[in-house]
Amino acid sequence: MSMRPRPQRIHRRRHSARALLLSLLLLLLAILAGLSAGAKPLSPASVLDALAGRGSEEARIIVRELRLPRALLGLLVGAALGLSGAIIQSATRNPLGDPGLMGVNAGASLAVVLGAGVFGMTGIGSLIWLAALGAGLAALAVYFVAGMGTKDASPLQLTLAGVAVGALCFGLAQGFALSDPERFDLVRNWRVGALSGDARVILPAVIPALGAGLILAAFLAPRLNLMALGADRAASLGVSVARTQGLCLLTVILLAGGATAAAGPIAFVGLAAPHMVRRLLGADERQILANAALIGAALLIGADALGRSLAAPAEVPAGVVTALVGAPILLVLARLKWGRVTA
Amino acid sequence: MRKGSSRRGMLLGLTALGLAARASRLVAAPSATRRVETPLGPVEIPAEPRRVIAVDSRVSLESALALDLPIVGYSHSRARPWIPVPAGVPFLAAPPDLEQILALKPDLILCPDTAPYSDWWPLARLPRIAPVLPSDHRLSWQENLSQLGVWLAREGRAARRIAGQADLIADIRARHAAVIDRSVVASLYFDPVKRRALISTAGTGYGQVMPAQVLRELGGHGISAAHLGPYGELALEAFGDVLGAADAILLFDFGDGSPRVLAHETLWQRLPAVRAGRVQIVADNCTFGSCYTAGYLAAAYDGLYARVGA
Numbered sequence: 001m002s003m004r005p006r007p008q009r010i011h012r013r014r015h016s017a018r019a020l021l022l023s024l025l026l027l028l029l030a031i032l033a034g035l036s037a038g039a040k041p042l043s044p045a046s047v048l049d050a051l052a053g054r055g056s057e058e059a060r061i062i063v064r065e066l067r068l069p070r071a072l073l074g075l076l077v078g079a080a081l082g083l084s085g086a087i088i089q090s091a092t093r094n095p096l097g098d099p100g101l102m103g104v105n106a107g108a109s110l111a112v113v114l115g116a117g118v119f120g121m122t123g124i125g126s127l128i129w130l131a132a133l134g135a136g137l138a139a140l141a142v143y144f145v146a147g148m149g150t151k152d153a154s155p156l157q158l159t160l161a162g163v164a165v166g167a168l169c170f171g172l173a174q175g176f177a178l179s180d181p182e183r184f185d186l187v188r189n190w191r192v193g194a195l196s197g198d199a200r201v202i203l204p205a206v207i208p209a210l211g212a213g214l215i216l217a218a219f220l221a222p223r224l225n226l227m228a229l230g231a232d233r234a235a236s237l238g239v240s241v242a243r244t245q246g247l248c249l250l251t252v253i254l255l256a257g258g259a260t261a262a263a264g265p266i267a268f269v270g271l272a273a274p275h276m277v278r279r280l281l282g283a284d285e286r287q288i289l290a291n292a293a294l295i296g297a298a299l300l301i302g303a304d305a306l307g308r309s310l311a312a313p314a315e316v317p318a319g320v321v322t323a324l325v326g327a328p329i330l331l332v333l334a335r336l337k338w339g340r341v342t343a
Numbered sequence: 344m345r346k347g348s349s350r351r352g353m354l355l356g357l358t359a360l361g362l363a364a365r366a367s368r369l370v371a372a373p374s375a376t377r378r379v380e381t382p383l384g385p386v387e388i389p390a391e392p393r394r395v396i397a398v399d400s401r402v403s404l405e406s407a408l409a410l411d412l413p414i415v416g417y418s419h420s421r422a423r424p425w426i427p428v429p430a431g432v433p434f435l436a437a438p439p440d441l442e443q444i445l446a447l448k449p450d451l452i453l454c455p456d457t458a459p460y461s462d463w464w465p466l467a468r469l470p471r472i473a474p475v476l477p478s479d480h481r482l483s484w485q486e487n488l489s490q491l492g493v494w495l496a497r498e499g500r501a502a503r504r505i506a507g508q509a510d511l512i513a514d515i516r517a518r519h520a521a522v523i524d525r526s527v528v529a530s531l532y533f534d535p536v537k538r539r540a541l542i543s544t545a546g547t548g549y550g551q552v553m554p555a556q557v558l559r560e561l562g563g564h565g566i567s568a569a570h571l572g573p574y575g576e577l578a579l580e581a582f583g584d585v586l587g588a589a590d591a592i593l594l595f596d597f598g599d600g601s602p603r604v605l606a607h608e609t610l611w612q613r614l615p616a617v618r619a620g621r622v623q624i625v626a627d628n629c630t631f632g633s634c635y636t637a638g639y640l641a642a643a644y645d646g647l648y649a650r651v652g653a
Binding site: 057194 | 536537538539570571572573574576579580581583584585604609610613
């Protein structure tokens with residue numbers, strides 16, 4: 001560490017600071033777009049007036065009661081998805097790591113469908129808790145299925161277990177939903193990821209889980225740098241591999257489970273945000289985690305703003321926009337990476 | 344070998360299904376039939392149907408009941424409280440299960456033409472089970488009921504139902520003519536999860552929605568579809584621009600607590616119609632239907648116009 005030449009360290013710190021500033025700037029731009037765009041477009045000046053308590057009463061209500069809580073929800077959900085994706089990718093050394101791949105989305109969907117269909121729980125508050133519980137149980141199932149018979153699960157085992165548990169949950173959810181479509185119609189809307197829910201109800205319910213996940217992620221970041229070297233090397237450097245993996249799993253459950261509970265299943269943010277950041281920043285997990293959170297939030301808020309503008313006065317759910325926009329981005333990133341590897 | 348045997352199995356299965364369908368048609372075959380021309384082509388229907396399936400609980404079921412057809416089952420969704428379904432008529436699987444329908448040995452099936460290859464309205468596959476009479480989603484409920492009445496030689500029953508509704512409409516109009524002529528009425532459902540309204544008006548992708556049809560019968564004025572999404576969607580933040588012009592609002596309650604959720608929204612509270620107390624809450628989903636839903640909606644509009652005139 002101390003052998004590194006001083007100018008190189010300074011250059012690296014400057015690079016990290018610039019990257020963080022760029023991510024913050026992107027997030028601020030996305031928030032401004034989120035506050036301006038919608039069925040009733042407002043200029044940035046009107047948005048600032050409304051935030052300051054000036055301008056028309058209608059604009060003040062739209063910005064302060066509807067769009068600001070929605071942007072805050074997008075900020076937390078997007079950051080949680082970006083962070084959880086980055087942690088999964090690092091901990092499992094799997095570049096395709098994504099909360100969805102840990103069965104989180106499918107587990108949450110199954111829990112919501114079961115809760116609504118079997119126990120008649122259809123209130124927004126109860127759906128959130130059900131989704132968080134389902135996401136957590138599915139991630140735990142993936143972890144234990146992948147680790148059965150081995151000391152620690154390989155990335156391939158985790159991926160296969162994730163696909164299997166996800167498919168099982170998805171199939172069960174579909175089966176229950178088809179058995180009584182009328183009843184399950186009440187939760188149909190929830191099964192498409194969106195930020196349209198009432199943030200004033202949702203945020204108080206999910207902030208404890210997301211907050212705990214954020215704190216754990218900050219605690220884990222330095223250890224993930226060592227874990228990236230491989231389990232054996234990390235252990236030789238004094239890292240408790242099993243405990244770190246357990247903490248990673250808990251963090252992902254809190255972050256991705258909370259995010260899915262708050263907004264429904266949202267694709268690609270957890271996969272694309274860490275990839276974008278990794279290309280810019282290299283391998284320092286502390287930088288990757290911080291920037292993946294900011295970029296994840298910016299992606300989701302931007303996708304939500306785009307969805308509200310494209311189909312105004314209706315809206316395209318943010319989960320659909322992230323899939324539509326995220327897929328080409330991911331393909332470009334994969335193509336660039338593949339080109340670099342084969343060059 | 345396995346591929347060959349599975350192919351043989353499939354062929355046998357299809358043959359058995361065909362034979363079963365034929366057998367069921369033979370078992371239930373009435374003594375006399377009549378040939379009618381439908382949009383699906385010529386169809387041989389029983390002169391006096393004995394076992395009728397209504398594939399959709401809205402337009403098909405209501406039309407069948409209006410024409411006094413003997414129903415043996417219906418699908419899509421459970422009949423709403425104002426539909427006089429005889430006791431013992433079962434609600435079938437939804438989306439419809441063709442094997443279940445086949446087992447009921449129908450001699451006539453009523454099905455909307457909404458999406459002939461869909462699971463919900465499988466118009467293209469039903470003729471293999473029994474003769475099918477379609478309803479046309481582009482026509483009004485009166486036109487569909489009249490057409491069905493003609494096909495089934497029950498024109499008198501159809502005409503009486505339509506005349507009954509016309510009398511009801513004339514009575515409401517006589518009491519509220521001035522209010523009806525000067526008021527703009529919005530009919531909407533608020534989706535508490537997506538936090539947006541779905542406006543039932545003419546000109547959206549849903550086609551002939553019942554609230555718009557009954558409002559037109561009354562000679563009333565609704566919200567223009569020009570400022571709405573393709574299926575009548577309206578974001579909460581655009582409420583002032585669109586619903587601000589409404590003098591009164593018919594608010595549908597699908598049983599999900601949406602009126603209670605909506606009552607907490609500031610942009611809803613600010614609407615002139617809401618501030619004036621001119622909101623009539625209507626239980627259940629009335630988007631599609633026929634004569635019974637038309638009567639139910641007419642009563643709801645009656646109550647709403649009474650509020651406006653008060």
